[in-house]
Structures are given as C-alpha cells and as structure tokens.
Amino acid sequence: MLVTAQRDYADLVQRGLSLDLTRGKPSPRQLDLSNDLLKLPTSYQAADGTDGRNYGNLQGLAELRELFAPLVQVPAEQLVVGGNSSLALMHDTVVHALLTPVPGAARRWVEEPEITFLCPVPGYDRHFTICERFGIKMVPVPMTAEGPDMDVVERLVAADASVKGMWCVPKYSNPSGITYSDETVRRLAAMRTAAPDFRIFWDNAYAVHHLTDTPDELADLLALAAEHGNADRVFVYASTSKVTLAGSGVSFFGGSPANVKWFLHNTSKQSIGPDKINQLRHVEFLRDGAGVAAHMRRHAELIGPKFELVDKVLTERLGDLATWTSPRGGYFISLEVPHAAEVVARAKAAGIALTPAGATHPYGKDPDDRVIRIAPTYPGLDELEQAINGLAVCVRLVAEERG
Secondary structure (H helix, E strand, O other): OHHHHHHHHHHHHHOOOOEEEOOOOOOHHHHHOOHHHHHOOOOOEOOOOOEOOOOOOOOOOHHHHHHHHHHHOOOHHHEEEEOOOHHHHHHHHHHHHHHOOOOOOOOOHHHOOOOEEEEEEOOOHHHHHHHHHOOOEEEEEEEEOOEEOHHHHHHHHHHOOOEEEEEEOOOOOOOOOOOOOHHHHHHHHHOOOOOOOOEEEEEOOOOOOEOOOOOOOOOOHHHHHHHOOOHHHEEEEEEOOOOOOOOOOOEEEEOOHHHHHHHHHHHOOOOOOOOHHHHHHHHHHHOOHHHHHHHHHHHHHHHHHHHHHHHHHHHHHHOOOOEEOOOOEOOOEEEEOOOHHHHHHHHHHOOEEEOOOOOOOHHHOOOOOOEEEEOOOOOOHHHHHHHHHHHHHHHHHHHHHHO
C-alpha cells in the first residue's frame, strides 16, 4: 500500500543515515590481510640478480610474471608488470593505439574517420569513460547468461570496419557476476572482423576472486585466438588491486609477442622501469599460486557473508518487485527494478549513496532505466544490512507511487 510505503520511507529519512555503496572497494579488514607487505621485501635483489632499487627491466621481474602467468592465462614471457592500476594500462593502451599503429593496422586509430567500441551491458563505467574521453563511439551489446550476445557481436564486427575494440570483463563480470561460457570465448577468438586491427580488451579483473569452493572456469582466449589465426586480437589486463593493497598493488598487461613488443616500445617513452621493490614484496608475500589461492580464500571468508546478506534481504523484501544476480565471485550484485534512477534518488535523499543509475551503460544512459549496481564489500555487515533494507524501502515506495 502507498500509505505504508510512504510511512516506511519517512521513518528511513528520519534515521539520518550516511551509508555508501557506490564503489567496489575492499574493506579495511580485507586490507589488513596484506599488512605484512609493509614489512617486505627482505631483499632488494631479484632472482636474476637485478637490483630492484635501480632503473631498468621495463617488462617486470620474471618471478612475478611466472607467478601470475597461469592465473591470468598469459605465458610469462608475454606478460608485462605495471604499476598499481590496470585501468591506467587500459587507458594508456588506447592512447598508444591512437598514436602508434597496432600490429596489423594500416594507420593510427586517430587517423580513422570514426572509432567504435562494443560495450557489453550492463558493464563497467570506467571503461566507458575512457571511450568518452577520446571521442570513441560506443555501441551497447546485451549480456546473456553466457556472456555478451555473440550473434550481435559477430554481426557488428563483421559489418563495420570502424569497430576497433570491445570491452570485456570475462570472469564474474562487473556488475552481473557472469562468467563467459567456453562457447562465447571460442566465438570471440574465431569470429571474422572487418577491421584487421580489431582488439578485445580482456579485463580479467576478478580472475582469482571466488566466493565458492567450486570456482568458475574461464576458457583461455589468448590461446584460442592464436589457434584460430588471430593471435594479435587480445589485450589482457589484470591487477592485485583487490588481492593485496588496493592503492599499492601491481597490474598486468598481456598479449601476443607482437602486441607485447608494441606495448613495451610505446611504454619505453614513458618510463625507464617500474617499481621493482613493490614487485619483490608481492613475490615474497604471495609466494606461488597456492599462496594466492589461500589468500583469496581469506578474502572470501570476509565478503562472502555480505553477498549472502544482500541476497537474503532482497529475497525477503523485494521478491515480488525485482530481480538480482547471485554471483559466484567478483565484487558486485546487479539489481534490476523499474524506475531505477528514481529509486537511486530516493535512496540518496535518505542518506544511502549508490552508483548512479545508468552508470552501467555507455554515456550513463540505461534505456530501460532498470539497473542498479550494488557494491557490498566495503561496509560492515550492520551498515550493509541497513543500506539494503533502506534500498528495499525506496524500491517499494517508487513501485507504489508509479502504480
């Protein structure tokens, strides 16, 4: 009933909440898991004798590349270690492609009449802002339970040579939590493209971020693309931003030998070498693949109950009014409700900050006005419960008002 919904909302506003679910940040307790990094490294010398205090080794230390190679599905010799931000690597890759022809390109992207990127939706807003900054046209592609709708993708890339790129978060996607199926990955590797310099920006941000004891498996796009004669099609990205310390981690770029050579050639104009001391401390702290897995299980123990809480509250409060995802990993839950923008505005007025409605779509425009991205990892359980219950109050109020 409308009167009940209005009363519940008035009570919510009177509580004077100040809660924030806008970004997928690790909580302080998660960051505490990596505090021992602050005591490392115990030596400044790498395995090959490299003095980590000095310039050089633009590609990054071999021992760190070997540690993460199987985790991000890139051979160690085709992996580059960057600074704390994989987003910076993606941004710089776009800039490099604009200014220097990628392998297989006839010219620089900046010389093209138009550049188009395909954007699976709902998707990651920071991918979209990179495109907006450089005037790259974005074309939404709907997500399915198997990943992006490949019938749409194949039609677009085959018909239009201006389609130069595609954003993908292939494992525990942001925000839906979907992991691309083997068939989707195979079709991405094999499809015919009108542009010979088409690139898939494979943002494998949640490669090791499992919430269950039976992790999703992701097919190896880089290997499959090479098998289908499209070795240069893939740019791979990953980072430890949500593994160790979010502001002090390491990032990775991977690709074919030709792509790596191109990337390093361009990066050499920016830097004489990365922060190898930070690379050494990550090797000492994480040790090996088993060390990473054990560390990530501790993360899951902290955030798993938060995802379970959101699902429980939404089931109890909104089972008849909304749909939402129950991800097996990653950092987000995608909630779909009618009039999402109005719901977010009501929540803001009640002291509950959410990612703006539409942020999950190019140009900030969700044509159906339905998707709200929930980021449950940062707040404590009590605050999270208050926020999701408050969100449910706002959803019910807008539903009653809109009839």
